[in-house]
Amino acid sequence: MPRIVRVIGPAVLLVAALAAVLAGLAFGGGADAPLLADPGALVRWGLPISTLVVNLSLAGVLGALVLSCFAFSPDREEYGKALDFAAGSAAVMTVSAAATGLFTFVSVSNVPWSFDEGFSNGLSSFITSVPLGQAWLGVTLIAAAVTVLCFAVRNHTALVFVTALAMASVIPMAQQGHSAEASGHDAAVTSFGLHVLFAAIWLGGLVTLIVLRGVLGSSRLVTVLERYSSIALVAFIVVAASGYVNAELRVGTLAELATPYGILVLVKVAVLVVLGLFGVAQRRILIDRLKVGGKRSTFWWIVTAELAFMGIASGVAAALARTVTPVPQTRAATPTPAEILTGEKLPPELTFGRLFTSWNFDLLWVLGCAFALFFYLAGVWRLRKRGDKWPVYRTVLWTLGILLLFYITNGGVNVYEKYLFSAHMSAHMVLTMAVPLLLVPGAPVTLAARAIRKRDDGSRGGREWILLAVHSRFAAIISNPLVAAGLFAFSLWIFYYTPIMRWATTDHVGHEWMIAHFLITGYLFVQSLIGIDPVKYRLAYPFRLLLLLGTMAFHAFFGLSIMQMNGLLLADWFGAMGRTWGDTPLADQQVGGGIAWSIGEIPTVILAIVVAIQWSRSDERETRRRDRNADRTDDAELRAYNERLARLAERDKVKP
Known part of the structure; x- marks a missing residue:
């Protein structure tokens, strides 16, 4: 690769991003002086530029860390170099996030720049009391922690937690990226968070490859590039889907595409299409040419061009964040109680038909279900392609389980669970009991262990990480039948009788956590009873039935306690929606208790039947095993046993 390309690669990204953000601000009016309370040109232009630097440095952090986890080997120089690059990017992110918080304070408070006590007190109050300031303080602190950890942590397993912490910095950014008073807030938070996260992984991974070009030989480059290409494909799909949702929420109608905001969106879409074509060329042409000894210089020049378009996309995105949207990001002049609480209009009266015709799509679970189904079917296809068998019933049950999960997280139940406690409880029961009952027999861990290719270079791919997690000490603890049953039963009481329920009901992040929590605890419990995948501890079948009956009795008692309550669990939420249809909030809560008790x-019953069937089959297998052993040894065990009885009988005869 020519030395000049090595130098200008990252430079092209920065120049293209800076040019795009300046052009986007000028075209969309994002840096125009307001009629009242102008914070100054420094803030108007400095805020989007500092935000751009935050996004680019976040890309450097996440790209390097994700490749370190999934593509690089700790035994090679590439691993340490990648972590050094991640640490440097995190340091830049720390400074730029702090600057963005400062610019944001001046922008929203209209307090003039100064070094006096009033300015510092106002800034202190902003970052500790105002959600927008708290968000940027959180991003700054997370970036600072990641900077230190990237230098201090070199263990491959521990690096996963550092990567998770770096990803967590997207959450406060996403929560403040859309007005909580505007409609579609939850969808905007999810789509914006996914967009920023996967765009950063996509862009940062490519930059990391350029930074490490000196330590990657020709053969090693092809291996790492194939792994990055798979990650980039997933990232492209998520970025495209989340970008569409973001645009729909902010643009509204096709006619609004003629506005400055809409035109900038079209520019970003066009750039995304070009980047998709780059990805196709990379996967289908460039990698194959490198395998047969093609020129690396051509590859790096094309990567540089790809970085230029990524820079344009990043700059336009930063400009869009400061451009007025066609859809107002403010609350209606006379909001209803439901709009005040949820940001959305109260849906029409719940009917049986609307349970299946109403939809409220959650992009996180739409994509999660799609990927879970696709990768499972791809694994089954790979097994069958090489001649291995995989039971059809496992594929059918997994598919049904994913479809049920998709419906619960996106269908009619999801539409009404914010407004009706009974709908909320229905979703809870299905997530923790019905969905795992279908997913567990699908044996996804066993499928992954057989279908995913094994790594032999010291790095860890999907197979290595899954098996490491399954056989870890933590997994041994939480998969223990008693622990799994305890998590399943006691989490009900802890969730509904502590402030956790309020957080999960009123905060979108808490709602997503709730779905994941109940899905996982239910999965662990069902896995301990009828699971096929490997676990360290298994109870004998009689004890499994006892554990099932005891846990479900505890579960039923919880439902009865809800039914007998005379007060609302969240009176200022479910009791303040202003509903004029359906049961009263207290009656609806009692219905929810009945659902927990009866459903x-x-x-x-199904679990008990499956356990009984497995018990019966286990006895049959044991009987057949003993019969085969008897045939092989000509009943040696039986003859030995009879001879022992005969000796005991003879000994008894000679006794006086």
């Missing part, structure tokens, strides 16, 4: 009986 749980159906999965319990």
